[in-house]
Amino acid sequence: MLSKSLKLQKEYKSFGGKLGFYSHQSSACNSEMKFAVYQPPQALSQPVPVLYFLSGLTCTEENFMAKAGAQQFAAKYGLMLVAPDTSPRNTGIPGEDDDWDLGSGAGFYVDATAAPWNSHYRMYSYVVDELPNLIAENFPAIPEKQGIFGHSMGGHGALICALKNGDRYLSVSAFAPISAPMRCPWGQKAFANYLGGDKEIWRAWDASKLVLEAQYNRPILIDCGTADSFLADGQLLPEVFAQACEKAGQPLTLRMQEGYDHSYYLIATFMEDHIRHHAAVLCG
Numbered sequence: 001m002l003s004k005s006l007k008l009q010k011e012y013k014s015f016g017g018k019l020g021f022y023s024h025q026s027s028a029c030n031s032e033m034k035f036a037v038y039q040p041p042q043a044l045s046q047p048v049p050v051l052y053f054l055s056g057l058t059c060t061e062e063n064f065m066a067k068a069g070a071q072q073f074a075a076k077y078g079l080m081l082v083a084p085d086t087s088p089r090n091t092g093i094p095g096e097d098d099d100w101d102l103g104s105g106a107g108f109y110v111d112a113t114a115a116p117w118n119s120h121y122r123m124y125s126y127v128v129d130e131l132p133n134l135i136a137e138n139f140p141a142i143p144e145k146q147g148i149f150g151h152s153m154g155g156h157g158a159l160i161c162a163l164k165n166g167d168r169y170l171s172v173s174a175f176a177p178i179s180a181p182m183r184c185p186w187g188q189k190a191f192a193n194y195l196g197g198d199k200e201i202w203r204a205w206d207a208s209k210l211v212l213e214a215q216y217n218r219p220i221l222i223d224c225g226t227a228d229s230f231l232a233d234g235q236l237l238p239e240v241f242a243q244a245c246e247k248a249g250q251p252l253t254l255r256m257q258e259g260y261d262h263s264y265y266l267i268a269t270f271m272e273d274h275i276r277h278h279a280a281v282l283c284g
Contacts, residue, residue, distance in 0.1 A: 015075040016041035038081040049145035049282035056152030077279035109157030112194040147171035159207035173221035179241035225260030
């Protein structure tokens with residue numbers, strides 16, 4: 001039984017399970033937020049572990065569920081999938097819809113501290129605190145068994161959420177993540193607007209900085225395509241994260257996949273590997 005605060009927008013049967021799209025009024029973001037949940041067939045009879053997916057720039061809560069081919073593997077291994085939208089929307093903040101890489105669809109999974117964004121753009125608190133509480137209250141989830149993964153901006157989000165909360169996220173992986181946002185144009189633009197000009201504050205939201213002190217110690221899996229144009233443009237910088245992991249003694253498997261680009265074709269190709277990576281920990 002859903003709580004009154006949660007509205008079911010649409011629902012589909014998928015691989016013997018149930019895919020639902022939901023909306024609610026978020027306290028963290030002070031606005032309406034949307035998310036999608038895939039409940040595998042196992043959830044009909046027992047609670048199951050939860051795997052969160054954070055999407056990339058311009059995406060909504062639908063892209064992952066429609067394109068990644070993840071439901072079949074979630075059904076196979078018995079994992080619930082949860083995919084939130086990538087930002088608040090229609091907040092009335094001036095300029096919110098002006099750029100594709102800032103504002104709507106570009107929340108960057110940080111808690112904004114600079115005006116005017118700090119009135120709504122608190123995606124980190126939403127993902128780490130508010131959303132898991134909603135899932136635990138409304139779905140047959142095992143709250144203490146959760147993992148997180150993501151793509152591009154969402155890969156950055158997954159890494160920082162796990163590194164900052166090693167007790168909550170038992171597993172983490174990423175596809176083509178923005179691995180060192182302090183050093184790339186996307187990250188610098190987002191951080192300057194959301195967090196202000198003090199770069200010392202930025203460090204708390206950069207995976208390549210966090211991993212040096214986090215002592216996460218659980219294995220991290222990253223896939224990135226060698227034909228990814230954003231890799232060539234210096235937006236992703238997986239080698240910077242890899243060097244930081246080596247320095248910190250953090251277990252990392254970084255796979256540079258020959259000929260793959262930044263798209264969902266990369267994600268769909270290696271999806272089962274990632275689901276298996278999480279299931280080994282969450283379903284064991």
